[in-house]
Amino acid sequence: MIVLATSDKGGTGRSVTTTNVAYRRALQGDDVCFLDFDFGSPTAGAILDVESVSRGIKMGTGLHSYLHGETAEPARIDVWRHAGWSGRRRPLGAGRLVLLPGDEGGGEFPVDAAMIERCRQLFLGLAEEFSIILVDLSAGRSYAAELVQEATSNLGSGGEAVRWLVFHRWTRQHILAAHGLVFGERGIVNNGVQLGIDREVMEDSIRFVRTAVQEPDSAQLSLLRPAQASWLQRCHEELLELAARRRLGRSMMIGAIPLDPVLQWREQIIRDLDVRSTQIANPETVAAFEDLASKLTQQNYWAAV
């Protein structure tokens, strides 16, 4: 399965959520690879705490170089072995967790046919090996996103399932932006239709993830003055209604990641240890990551309702 993670706006917590989902999924026993397609600012190395590629790989062997035909195979990094927090080895029972970093100083680029073919071959090759291929795209419309959508729309017979996760924060602007990114005139759905994919299939392959969510009844908000609390409640209801009108309602939502101080202060992998022993992260955050990780492959969350 290929999972494409995107968002219309920056700062949604897309990268940190996607890397944590990759981590959780690998812990659940799947072989997972993570592709950093945010060419303008590769950040996966930093979030995963792989020192040598914290701003992308330096040797000209990253994904950016591969797509340009400058290296025959993009570099791969075994996260279990190289991440600062990991014990240098794969945890018992976990699958592989491999990062394909972008290049340091990569930048955006226009797409040509040879690149699409290279990208397609990359996905086909990775699918032989990994059951989950997570692709972190940059925020907004980008050449990289265009490239990936075209490459994955044409994986041949019996090809891998392709699914989109669209991240947005729980605000009016973010909801409208996410709606535009997916359902707009030049949005993901219409692009897919132009590439020959059935509209219904396309819509079934897209789900939304709400990030930095504070439910009005959460403990974090218990200190609010009554006036604030009731205002917040009203906003929340308005947003629920807006989301439903813009087709971002419950049936299209696959996950909600609560606001967590750890993620606000530093984008990082949250281990069980960070919840149980040091208690710097909230258990609800980990539960949300795990939940999203397992829903990726549960068909009932992706079929039309």
Added chain:
Amino acid sequence: MTGDSAPGPRPTLLLVEARTTLLRHSHAVNPDMAREILAFTPAASVRTTSRPLARAVSPDTVEGVYCRLPSAAGRRTDGIGTVASRGVLIGGRIALASSRTLIAAGRPGVPARRRGWFTHLANPGVLEQIGRADDDDLARGFTGPSRPGVLDLAAIASRLLDRVQAATMLDGTIPLRTARTRFRFAVHDVGPHGSAPSPSFTIDDAGVRTLVVHAALDAPEQLATLCEEIAAHDWLLTTMQRLVDGLDEPPARAGRIERIAPAVEQLLHLWMPGAHSEPELSWVWSALERRPGFSRQWASIVARIRNELDLSILRALSDGAEPTHQARLRREL
């Protein structure tokens, strides 16, 4: 173009790189389909054999190269000529691509130079060496860590394997996820009567397998076949060992039989070391059986799977269930 018709210098080193994976198809393909998948070149025919195990070999595709040769000592040595590659399907199930080239040193007394491409194309799979670097240096450079800008047989083999996997008649189903293995094979010439030191087989940190052998180079195709066969068996071992290793780890306890099943059904019967290699080369297999002990490792994997199935049959019976699936798998062993 004025071709130099004199026969080229005698090669003294053969370099082969093989990439191996599982064919992107739900079940083993039959010989007719294998022929279609491997028909890269119009008019040239795909060779197939069915005994003792099905094997289909594509015609060679030849690529011209002019690049640096891998010198471990870092010497500036170029190679000009061609690389020959072919795709192979084993048991209709294992897909493999190999790229090979013979390295021929410049003739003594004749300054090495670029000759017309026609001359090079007349000797497919031969690279003429320009500059000094001895065979040991080149073989060590080839089997050592890859460097950018140097002859990259892996990339050529990889592209060909991508082409096999992209064949339109494949259904795209992947019955079990397996990693592509990389196998490098360097053969030093010993001439027809030379004595050969034992082969050395190693696996480096990046998972690249290397085998260095001393043998006569007069039949490079047979050596390529040997390399492909060893690469395929090494892939089988790697894939099965990983599966068996995973069985003991905690979260995988549930669904063990489901995870073993595709491998038992599709891969176990493909173990047949030396089935397609020439008898004159069987000593290489014998050496590998002594160390690292290919078949011993395989036997232990099969025993582990058999135990797993037996236990699961017993558990099912004691739960009052009918272990038909397990029993059917058990019969495959």
